[in-house]
Each structure stands twice: as structure tokens, then as C-alpha cells.
Amino acid sequence: MFKHVLIQRMVPLVLFMALLPLGELCAQPVLPYKHPVQRGSAELLEQIRQLQVLGGALFVAAHPDDENTRMIAWLAGERKVQTTYISLTRGDGGQNLIGPELAELLGVLRTQELLRARGIDRGEQLFTRANDFGYSKHPDETLEIWDREEVLSDMVWAIRKLRPDVIINRFDHRSSGTTHGHHTASAILALEAFELAADPRAFPEQLAFAEPWQAARIFFNTSWWFYGSREAFAKADKSQLISIDPGTYQTARGLSYSEIAAHSRSMHRCQGFGSTGARGSEPEYLEWLGGIPMPATESASGQAGEGALSAAQDPFSGLDLSWSRVAGGQAVEEALLKAETAFDINQPHLAVPALMEAYRLMEAVQEDPRVRHRRELCADLIRQCLGLWFEATVPKAQAVPGDSLSVQAEWVVRSPQVLTLEVLELLNEEGEVIQRKPLSGVTAGQNESIKKTLNIRIANDAPFSTAYWLREEPSLGLFKVEEQELRGLPESPRPFYLRAIASIDGQPIVWKAPLVHTYNDPVRGQVYEPFELLPPAAVRTDQPVYLFPSDAARPLRLLIKANRDGVRGVLRAKAENGWEISDGMPFDIAKKGEQIGLDLMVRPPQGNQSSELRLVLEIDGVSYPWSMLKVDYEHIPAQTILKPAKARLSRLDLELRSHNIGYVMGAGDDIPQALREIGCTVTLLDDAFFAASALDERLQAFDAIVAGIRAYNTREQLPLVQEALMRYVQQGGTYLVQYNTQRPLLVDQIGPYPFVVSRERVTREDAPVTLLQAAHPALSQPNQITEEDFDGWIQERGLYFASSWDEAYTPLLSSHDPEEDPRQGGLLVAQYGKGWFAFSGYSFFRQLPAGVPGAFRLFANLISLGR
Numbered sequence: 001m002f003k004h005v006l007i008q009r010m011v012p013l014v015l016f017m018a019l020l021p022l023g024e025l026c027a028q029p030v031l032p033y034k035h036p037v038q039r040g041s042a043e044l045l046e047q048i049r050q051l052q053v054l055g056g057a058l059f060v061a062a063h064p065d066d067e068n069t070r071m072i073a074w075l076a077g078e079r080k081v082q083t084t085y086i087s088l089t090r091g092d093g094g095q096n097l098i099g100p101e102l103a104e105l106l107g108v109l110r111t112q113e114l115l116r117a118r119g120i121d122r123g124e125q126l127f128t129r130a131n132d133f134g135y136s137k138h139p140d141e142t143l144e145i146w147d148r149e150e151v152l153s154d155m156v157w158a159i160r161k162l163r164p165d166v167i168i169n170r171f172d173h174r175s176s177g178t179t180h181g182h183h184t185a186s187a188i189l190a191l192e193a194f195e196l197a198a199d200p201r202a203f204p205e206q207l208a209f210a211e212p213w214q215a216a217r218i219f220f221n222t223s224w225w226f227y228g229s230r231e232a233f234a235k236a237d238k239s240q241l242i243s244i245d246p247g248t249y250q251t252a253r254g255l256s257y258s259e260i261a262a263h264s265r266s267m268h269r270c271q272g273f274g275s276t277g278a279r280g281s282e283p284e285y286l287e288w289l290g291g292i293p294m295p296a297t298e299s300a301s302g303q304a305g306e307g308a309l310s311a312a313q314d315p316f317s318g319l320d321l322s323w324s325r326v327a328g329g330q331a332v333e334e335a336l337l338k339a340e341t342a343f344d345i346n347q348p349h350l351a352v353p354a355l356m357e358a359y360r361l362m363e364a365v366q367e368d369p370r371v372r373h374r375r376e377l378c379a380d381l382i383r384q385c386l387g388l389w390f391e392a393t394v395p396k397a398q399a400v401p402g403d404s405l406s407v408q409a410e411w412v413v414r415s416p417q418v419l420t421l422e423v424l425e426l427l428n429e430e431g432e433v434i435q436r437k438p439l440s441g442v443t444a445g446q447n448e449s450i451k452k453t454l455n456i457r458i459a460n461d462a463p464f465s466t467a468y469w470l471r472e473e474p475s476l477g478l479f480k481v482e483e484q485e486l487r488g489l490p491e492s493p494r495p496f497y498l499r500a501i502a503s504i505d506g507q508p509i510v511w512k513a514p515l516v517h518t519y520n521d522p523v524r525g526q527v528y529e530p531f532e533l534l535p536p537a538a539v540r541t542d543q544p545v546y547l548f549p550s551d552a553a554r555p556l557r558l559l560i561k562a563n564r565d566g567v568r569g570v571l572r573a574k575a576e577n578g579w580e581i582s583d584g585m586p587f588d589i590a591k592k593g594e595q596i597g598l599d600l601m602v603r604p605p606q607g608n609q610s611s612e613l614r615l616v617l618e619i620d621g622v623s624y625p626w627s628m629l630k631v632d633y634e635h636i637p638a639q640t641i642l643k644p645a646k647a648r649l650s651r652l653d654l655e656l657r658s659h660n661i662g663y664v665m666g667a668g669d670d671i672p673q674a675l676r677e678i679g680c681t682v683t684l685l686d687d688a689f690f691a692a693s694a695l696d697e698r699l700q701a702f703d704a705i706v707a708g709i710r711a712y713n714t715r716e717q718l719p720l721v722q723e724a725l726m727r728y729v730q731q732g733g734t735y736l737v738q739y740n741t742q743r744p745l746l747v748d749q750i751g752p753y754p755f756v757v758s759r760e761r762v763t764r765e766d767a768p769v770t771l772l773q774a775a776h777p778a779l780s781q782p783n784q785i786t787e788e789d790f791d792g793w794i795q796e797r798g799l800y801f802a803s804s805w806d807e808a809y810t811p812l813l814s815s816h817d818p819e820e821d822p823r824q825g826g827l828l829v830a831q832y833g834k835g836w837f838a839f840s841g842y843s844f845f846r847q848l849p850a851g852v853p854g855a856f857r858l859f860a861n862l863i864s865l866g867r
Helices: 043-049 069-077 105-121 141-147 148-161 182-197 204-208 230-235 256-263 329-342 349-363 369-386 669-679 687-691 695-699 718-730 853-865
Strands: 054-059 080-085 124-127 166-169 217-222 241-246 284-291 388-393 406-413 418-426 435-442 447-459 496-504 505-522 527-532 537-541 545-548 554-562 569-575 585-587 594-603 609-617 621-625 626-631 639-644 646-651 660-664 681-684 704-707 736-738 755-758 768-769 800-803 814-817 826-830 835-840
Touching: 043 329, 043 369, 043 447, 054 069, 054 148, 054 230, 069 080, 069 105, 069 256, 069 284, 080 105, 080 148, 105 124, 105 256, 105 626, 105 639, 141 182, 148 182, 148 204, 148 369, 182 217, 182 284, 329 349, 349 496, 349 505, 369 505, 369 814, 388 496, 406 418, 406 496, 406 505, 406 768, 418 447, 435 447, 447 835, 537 569, 537 609, 545 554, 545 669, 554 569, 554 585, 554 609, 569 687, 585 594, 646 736, 660 669, 660 755, 687 718, 695 718, 704 718, 718 736, 718 826, 718 835, 736 853
Parallel strands: 054 080, 054 166, 080 124, 166 217, 388 505, 537 626, 545 646, 660 681, 660 704, 704 736, 736 835
Antiparallel strands: 217 284, 241 284, 388 406, 406 447, 418 435, 418 496, 496 505, 505 527, 537 554, 554 594, 569 585, 569 609, 609 621, 609 646, 626 639, 755 800, 768 814, 826 835
């Protein structure tokens, strides 16, 4: 029985593409926010040719960075089809090499990195509601946690709205149990959706807004690494595979598709996927899985964009990708051919009359979503051929409902083509006109800057800006998105857009621009930021978890930040399970941007009890339960995220014997703050610390030293101080190293004795844990560890366990996922000289920031070894 999904309407897959660029040239810097970039004539001619192709491809995988950017760049550039990557998740369960964001905030960062990647390889981006809950060893587990039917409905919806001709899986649907369960599940769902999208009995509620659609073919994008090695793939039978060559050189961009793909993949910075572009021929392979069979031999059909590709090696072989596939399309194609003929590299505006004719003709057939998409591309192409700069700027990047807002529209036509501006309209995110300004036929002269201003008062009930999928609490496997029209979109619609209605030779044309704030940075020059609507104030705790080692009351520091002048209200706080909390604290903030602190007194109950602290600001009779967080890196637009304001309170019976801790930060985690919460003094050991003199003496000042996650993958100075760290242990210190991946390890040997880091992991957070040496000091002093200490763990037990080790190490714990052999390499300890070395694959980096009591007790024992 299908779980039907009612989808009321779909915001265009590429929001308002009539203005926004498809992406910057690889040779140019990737800008942190989209704005009307003007491309050169060679690319404009390529875009005219791209409009002549009415075909599409949907590339399917599980996570950001799973996509094959070489294939996407080739499909979009060489075959000139609408190419969309649908990542089933936003990568929330991964790690972060460039900052502290994990979980939902990491998903926000990775979403924006994907959008920047698509801006380079010219693909488009979609998602499903599936949550990346962490590594899964089998697709059955994945599909159970995700809610198979809900994610399948999202896949069917994407196919029906996009109408792709081919679907390409990045992973093999036959690989159950041999790779990441998310990967295999993505391929399984794609095969099911390939069939169901054409079945009117599947998710019939969608049919009020989309028609059934049968893609012509589905493929598996295989490569040598599915065979284990290049040598094995070279010997494999490839008679059932077709090959394409992304090494093709695109003269309009001055790069091969492989080079473009490397630039695109390098946008996955938080995953450390910087790539070097390859030059020369390097085939990609596709295995036909279903649909119309591939022809054995035939000559190329001559479709636009096919070049010299053999039809037998073309995934679109035998398919009509021309405009004749839609009623009235032949006239559109003829107009586009006229535009190509009229195009002059020195005078691109000469192609505008024919492009305007195509734009007009497309209106009659734009009920087809493929035509709507091309019409938006055609409008943007007309803008670029005119040399038209059109943008809508605001004097500040953020505002509050109820504020007054001044919007300045600017346009400059840098060609002799006459353009008449008729009307400016300000739209909200629902597409409703909230202000209209007739211009009485303003004609823009060549290279003349014209500016017009609209002033509005923002409605008091205008929705706030945030990632739409984070507005409500998700389940373990699925984001909750009630607004059906939002499902699948890469990001939330912007709060306001400016629509310009113009005419060329009496024919109307429309462009849209999101409101942006721009300023000059002394180093970077002009910077663009998205305009956002925020609540009048937001509250947050200074840390996500508060631990109470006794029954004594303590103050918790709360921070309230104003987003407007003159914010007054009352802070409300609530917790359960017997926690006593002061409530009804007044606050008064005079200036916008000012932040004040309040101390909330909290007294825990007796015994080990946890509770969730919920915070609400009451301002002018309205409740605002939001904390405000920012994800801000130079390579993406700044993202302001609103999440429910909360923290975890935990009463914890804990004894600690090591208090002065040195911490070697690796890829980034929140453990240092968690250790401070239990009474530790934590010093971050940065490169300057290691480079200073008398290193051995300064190391000996610490009770224990901890290496953060992936420190031996990311901290290039560690090999230079490894001997000093081992001397620290030998002379009586305690050194705890958390998980590292196999590649690239910067040292040959992490510990004083050899052990091998593997890919073994225990993915079930509730997998039973056996104490192998219950009397060992690490499990008995100063806290007696029992199996109950492994209750309440989140996401996983651990990852990258050791697979073999020197006999000097003692394995302390054993755990395993269902139907697997016990894994004993997750926690190894060894005495070395007078001190202790410990290696842990158990995921403390997730458990401590989440306030898991047993994880704190075990961690306290490990750093207290020898004391």
C-alpha cells in the first residue's frame, strides 16, 4: 500500500533562473552568492545551442560528494541536456574537515557546497527528505530507518516533474551488504521509481500537479573501483557497457569536462575532496539496466550536441531530444536556429529578436515542465545577449517583520537594443505581489544606469528565513516537511524577489531577481549576501549540554541577541523530570546586533536524571522559541539557521582524576567544551605550541593529552612532534588518540606499538557492548563501567576500529552489528614506560557533545589512566 504524498505545487527547480546564472566559469573565482554574471560570447552561443535540446538526465546517489561530476559536466556540456543530481540526503551524518559543524548544520554546509559545485559543472540539484543518520551496512536497515515509501515518493515526484529521458545510478543495486547501505538503497529506489513514475496507481495525489512519466532508460555508472582495482577492470568483460569520454575539450570554456569536474568536486571542501583536473581521454562506463534497449550498431543520429559520438555509445541513442517532441515545438526550434544563425560574437544582441520569438512561442507550450525550464533559460540568455545588468539591492542583509525596507533596482543595457521597462513588482516567497510600481515605459539608453526605489513595510506575519527542512524536529531517518511544495528543493525560497516586466519591440519579457545586500570588502572587493528575515531576537545557550556532577544549583549562561532596536520581553524556561529552573526573566536590549547574557539558575534532581531545557522569548505578546546559528565560510553564502532554542541537562555521577588536558584538534569537534563542562582545564595544542622551545617540558605539565578526530589525517605538524608525544607517554603521561581514517595517515605508526586502522565499524548505536577486561583500570577507575554505560548512545558505536594490533595492547571492549563477528579493536590501551597510550574508535565526538552519561564516565577513566 503506497503512502501517498499530496504535492500542491512545485517551486521551479532552479529558483528564478530567468535572472540567476547557471554558474561561473571555472577559470573565474566561485562567488559566495549568485548574482547576474555576464558570460562571454562563446558561452552565449553554446547556450543557444543548449536551448535547441529538449532532453534531460537524472543522476542518482545517496550523499553530497557521491555524484560523478565528470558525468554531470559531460551530460550538461556535451549532450546539452538538463542534468540534475538528486542526492537522497544532505550528508548530515558525515564529518567536517574545515570547522565544527556536525549533524544538521553540516547538512546545511554540504547543501551549499553542492550548489556551488553545480554552478561550475552546470548541473542542477535536488534532494529527498532522507536524513543521513550515519553509516549503514545494509540497505534493508537504511530503507527501514528512512521510511522507504516516503523517500520513494520523493523520487517519483522528482521524475514526474523533471521528465528525464535517462536515469543514471551512481551505485550498484546488487551490492547489498558489501558497501554503504545508503549507496545501495539509492540505486534500489531509483530502479523502483523508474517504473512507478509511469504508473498512475503510484502516489496518485501527485497527478493533480504532474503527469505520469516513463524515462526511456536507466543505467548504472560503473567504474574500476566497483571491480576492486584498475587491473581487474581492465580484464573485465565490457561488451555490455557503453562508454563516453569526459576528457572532451570544451572550447567555449577552455577546459575539458574532466577539468571542469575537478573544479566542481573541489567545492566539497568540508569533506576534503579537492581534486586535480585530468587532461586527455579517460572513459566513463554505463551499464544498461532497463527501458529501451541500446542499439548494437548504428550511426549517430545527428541530434544537436551529439558531435561525433557513436550512437551505440550514446545513452540517448534513438531518442528524440528535439523540440518536435512537444506540440508547437517545431516553431520554437526554428526560432532558436534563427538565433544561432543571427548570432554575432561581437554583437550578441543581433540574436535577441529570434530569441524573443522563441521565448514567445514557448509560452504556448509551457505547461510541460521541460519547456518552462527552457523558457527561464531563454529569458536569462536574452538578458546576457543584451548585456543587461539587473539586480535588486537592500541597504542591510537582515530585517525583522514589521520593518520598513527600501529596495533599489538598477539596470544597465550595454547594447544598442532598445529595452522598455514597464513595471516593477515586489513579490514575497509565495509569489504574491506586495508592491507594484508602474514605470510608464522608461527606455534605457545604451550603457545608461537607471535606478528606481521601492519602499515597503514588511508584514508582521512574514515567515522567517531558515533552512525549511529544519523548521520541525526530524525523525531519525526523515526530515519533516509538511509544505509539500518545498519537498526536494535544495534551499528555501528567498523572502522577496523583484520582478521587472519589460518589452522589446512591443513584446513583453520578465526577469526576476532575489533581494541581496552588497558591500565592499577591503580584501575581497564586492561581496554579495542573501537578504534574510529574522525574529526580533533569538536566545541560545552557550553550550548544547550542561552536566551537573552534584545536586547543587548552578547558573547557566544564556545569550540573547537583538535583530532590531529596542527589544524588550521575558525569557521563559522549562524542563521536566524534577529540574528546578528560574522562569520569567525580563530583558531589555537597546540596539540591533547587541547581545546580552542572562544567568538562568538550575537545580538538578537527586539521582541520575536528564531533561531537555526549552527556551522561549516573549516579545510584544508573541512567543519566539528560536536560537539563531550561522554557517559562514568564504566559499558559500552565509547561512542563518533558526532552530528550536534548547539544551540538554544531565545529572551525572562522575569522578575525574585528570583535570589539566592538552587537546590536539583534528578535523574539528566539540569535545574540548564538553571536557570543560566536567571541570577540566583544556588547552588547545596548536602549531605554535608545538613549535615553541622546551616542548617536552611543556607537555609534561598536562595530566593527559587527547588527539581529536582525524588529527593524524589533518595536522601536518604531528609527524614532527610524534617522538615528543611518545616521550611524554614514556615519562608517565596519558595520551588518548581518537579515530583516524586509513588514508591519508601522516605517520607510519600512531602509537608506541603498531596497530592497523581499518574500515571496521559498529553502526548500530544500540549494539550490545561486552566488557572484555572489567577489572582493567580503564574500566574500573575512578568510575566502574558497566554495560549500562552504553545506553543512550547516538548514531553509532564507533568507526575505523583497529583490525590487528601488537600484543602489548589490551582490547577492552567488544561489539558488533547484527550477524557480524565481534569487533574488539574499538578500544585499545597499552602501558609504555611509565605512562599509558589509548586508541579509541568509539565515537566520543558524537556522544560527549550530546551529553551521554556513560560516554563521559568512560572518557574520564581513559584520561585518568595512571592517576
